[in-house]
Amino acid sequence: xxxxxxxxxxxxxxxxxxxxxxxxxxxxxxxxxxxxxxxxxxxxxxxxxxxxxxxxxxxxxxxxxxxxxxxxxxxxxxxxxxxxxxxxxxxxxxxxxxxxxxxxxxxxxxxxxxxxxxxxxxxxxxxxxxxxxxxxxxxxxxxxxxxxxxxxxxxxxxxxxxxxxxxxxxxxxxxxxxxxxxxxxxxxxxxxxxxxxxxxxx
Amino acid sequence: xxxxxxxxxxxxxxxxxxxxxxxxxxxxxxxxxxxxxxxxxxxxxxxxxxxxxxxxxxxxxxxxxxxxxxxxxxxxxxxxxxxxxxxxxxxxxxxxxxxxxxxxxxxxxxxxxxxxxxxxxxxxxxxxxxxxxxxxxxxxxxxxxxxxxxxxxxxxxxxxxxxxxxxxxxxxxxxxxxxxxxxxxxxxxxxxxxxxxxxxxx
DNA sequence: CGCATAAGTTTCTCCTGTAAACATGGAGGA
DNA sequence: TCCTCCATGTTTACAGGAGAAACTTATGCG
Numbered sequence: 249x250x251x252x253x254x255x256x257x258x259x260x261x262x263x264x265x266x267x268x269x270x271x272x273x274x275x276x277x278x279x280x281x282x283x284x285x286x287x288x289x290x291x292x293x294x295x296x297x298x299x300x301x302x303x304x305x306x307x308x309x310x311x312x313x314x315x316x317x318x319x320x321x322x323x324x325x326x327x328x329x330x331x332x333x334x335x336x337x338x339x340x341x342x343x344x345x346x347x348x349x350x351x352x353x354x355x356x357x358x359x360x361x362x363x364x365x366x367x368x369x370x371x372x373x374x375x376x377x378x379x380x381x382x383x384x385x386x387x388x389x390x391x392x393x394x395x396x397x398x399x400x401x402x403x404x405x406x407x408x409x410x411x412x413x414x415x416x417x418x419x420x421x422x423x424x425x426x427x428x429x430x431x432x433x434x435x436x437x438x439x440x441x442x443x444x445x446x447x448x449x450x
Numbered sequence: 451x452x453x454x455x456x457x458x459x460x461x462x463x464x465x466x467x468x469x470x471x472x473x474x475x476x477x478x479x480x481x482x483x484x485x486x487x488x489x490x491x492x493x494x495x496x497x498x499x500x501x502x503x504x505x506x507x508x509x510x511x512x513x514x515x516x517x518x519x520x521x522x523x524x525x526x527x528x529x530x531x532x533x534x535x536x537x538x539x540x541x542x543x544x545x546x547x548x549x550x551x552x553x554x555x556x557x558x559x560x561x562x563x564x565x566x567x568x569x570x571x572x573x574x575x576x577x578x579x580x581x582x583x584x585x586x587x588x589x590x591x592x593x594x595x596x597x598x599x600x601x602x603x604x605x606x607x608x609x610x611x612x613x614x615x616x617x618x619x620x621x622x623x624x625x626x627x628x629x630x631x632x633x634x635x636x637x638x639x640x641x642x643x644x645x646x647x648x649x650x651x652x
Numbered sequence: 653c654g655c656a657t658a659a660g661t662t663t664c665t666c667c668t669g670t671a672a673a674c675a676t677g678g679a680g681g682a
Numbered sequence: 683t684c685c686t687c688c689a690t691g692t693t694t695a696c697a698g699g700a701g702a703a704a705c706t707t708a709t710g711c712g
Contacts, residue, residue, distance in 0.1 A: 262659080278565060285699060294661050296701080301659090305700070354565075361624050363480060363556075368625065381631055400643070403633030407618075408643035410632070412610065415617025422563050423570065429583055430612070431605030441602070441610035445647025460677065460690060487668060496692050498670080503690090507669070 263301040265291050270312055274355035282355070284308070309359060310370045316353070316360040317376035323349045324383050335391035336443060342387060343413045343439055350417035357421060361414070384410060397446050405446055412442045465503040467493050472514055476557035484557065486510070511561060512572045518555070518562045519578035525551045526585050537593035538645060544589060545615045545641055552619035559623060563616070586612060599648050607648055614644045 269291045273282060284305045285295040302308040327345035328338040350357040360377075367374045388405045391397040397405060416435055419425050425434045461467060471493045475484060486507045487497040504510040529547035530540040552559040562579075569576045590607045593599040599607060618637055621627050627636045 280565060283699065284701090295699085296662080297660055299701070358564075361620060361626070362560075363482060363624060377626075378631070385631075398646075401633060401639065403631070403636065404639035404643055407627070407632035407636035408614065408640035411617030411621060411636075411640050412614050412644070413617070414621060415613030415615070416609075418563065418620055419613060419616060422565060424563070424579075425609070429580070429587075429605070430609035431603060434605065434609035434613075437603065437606035438610035438613050441606055441647045442614070442644060443647065444600075445643045445645065464690080485668065486670095497668090498693080499691060501670075 262291070262293060262297060266298055266301065266308070267311065267315065270308065271315070271353075271356065274312065274359060275353045277355055280355055280358065282309075282359075306364065309364050310373050312356065313360045314370070314373045314376045316356045317373070317380045320346060320349050320357075320360070321376075321380040321383055324380070328387070335387070335394055335396040336447060338387060339391065339409070339443065340436075340439060342384070343409070343416075344435070346413050347417045347420055347435060350421050354421040357417060361418075381406075381410070409442065409446065412438065461495065461499075464493070464495060464499060468500055468503065468510070469513065469517065472510065473517070473555075473558065476514065476561060477555045479557055482557055482560065484511075484561075512575050514558065515562045516572070516575045516578045518558045519575070519582045522548060522551050522559075522562075523578075523582040523585055526582070530589070537589070537596055537598035538649060540589060541593065541611070541645065542638075542641060544586070545611070545618075546637070548615050549619045549622055549637060552623050556623040559619060563620075583608075583612070611644060611648065614640065 266287055270282070270287050273287065273290070284298055287308075288295045288298050291297075298308065302311070323345045324342045327341040332338045332341065367377055385402065385406055388397060388402050388409070392399055392402060392405075416425075416438055420435070431437060468489055472484070472489050475489065475492070486500055489510075490497045490500050493499075500510065504513070525547045526544045529543040534540045534543065569579055587604065587608055590599060590604050590611070594601055594604060594607075618627075618640055622637070633639060
């Protein structure tokens with residue numbers, strides 16, 4: 249009972265600890281210098297320990313991306329409670345949530361859409377990405393049913409809004425939305441333009 | 451006069467050769483395993499030679515990104531000759547050119563918008579990016595003058611269309627525009643939705 | 653108990669970026 | 683013409699990362 253929590257040799261749940269450390273790094277480090285050894289170091293284990301839980305670096309990255317999609321989905325769902333005034337308002341809230349998520353986790357967001365995390369290989373990652381995308385699809389379908397959105401193919405609306413939100417997020421975390429280019433409040437401005445194309449009349 | 455062209459020791463224009471090799475690699479390699487030593491190897495020089503022309507890896511990357519912006523601008527300009535039927539058609543052509551450029555140079559396009567190529571540090575890179583962005587701005591302003599686009603703040607149109615095109619390009623090169631998600635022809639579909647928001651009436 | 657095994661550690665090889673020291677050959681002045 | 687300087691190469695060296703292999707520990711199960 250000497251050092252109950254210092255170093256029990258067997259960490260208990262190293263896998264989780266490594267993931268947490270890595271997520272911290274991805275939220276903090278803008279510079280994408282993601283090193284497996286650095287993760288191990290910050291977690292307080294030897295540099296080979298992670299290999300007992302992840303076949304290689306890529307596998308850890310994919311798991312991180314998967315968690316990223318899950319969390320992004322949670323953020324978006326939380327941001328648009330069903331009692332909101334309009335579907336359009338829900339859309340705006342979800343879009344802002346997505347972009348906010350990207351800005352608060354730039355490294356993670358980049359990872360989620362990088363080729364490092366190849367979704368064609370990992371079915372779990374693919375499913376997570378699809379589930380998050382499904383939130384958007386559901387919102388659009390609801391909006392079409394209640395007449396908020398134009399009755400064009402829902403896949404067209406999905407492609408447009410997904411690209412718009414993703415594009416804004418990527419540009420934002422790359423610090424490319426400079427005022428000299430796109431004015432002082434580019435995100436709501438851009439979303440408004442898009443919504444004008446998606447909504448009826450007005 | 452033994453080996454006139456094999457190895458003149460002094461390469462002549464190694465800087466250019468390195469850049470060309472690197473551009474090839476960025477067009478070919480999807481996997482973003484961009485190694486300075488590999489560039490040197492493929493160019494046929496020692497791994498330290500590049501350091502005579504670029505202070506470090508980042509400096510080469512920034513130069514590549516700069517060239518990328520120049521070429522992207524050229525592609526877009528070529529794609530929209532001034533005698534096109536409508537400004538809307540010009541916009542579509544420029545957008546397709548941008549996305550096509552990304553698909554043909556995925557590594558380069560990623561690099562251009564990665565944090566590795568920090569535009570806040572390199573004024574030349576910043577200028578090149580601004581110039582390319584200026585093509586879009588010019589098109590939008592022309593479209594507003596001739597009544598094709600709504601007379602809202604041009605920065606709003608710029609933010610929306612830039613985000614849309616960039617988003618589509620990023621999703622395309624990440625192989626995320628799967629038919630199960632966004633239908634068979636997501637790019638024109640998405641651009642149409644956006645244009646409906648940017649154009650008058652109809 | 654005693655041992656099989658999961659979970660850590662050390663050690664090793666190969667690769668990368670980068671610095672320093674050395675080599676070469678072409679251009680400009682004596 | 684020749685010598686010397688210097689830009690542009692090469693070799694060598696070192697630190698740090700990915701990952702494999704061999705070794706160690708402690709833990710759960712008979």
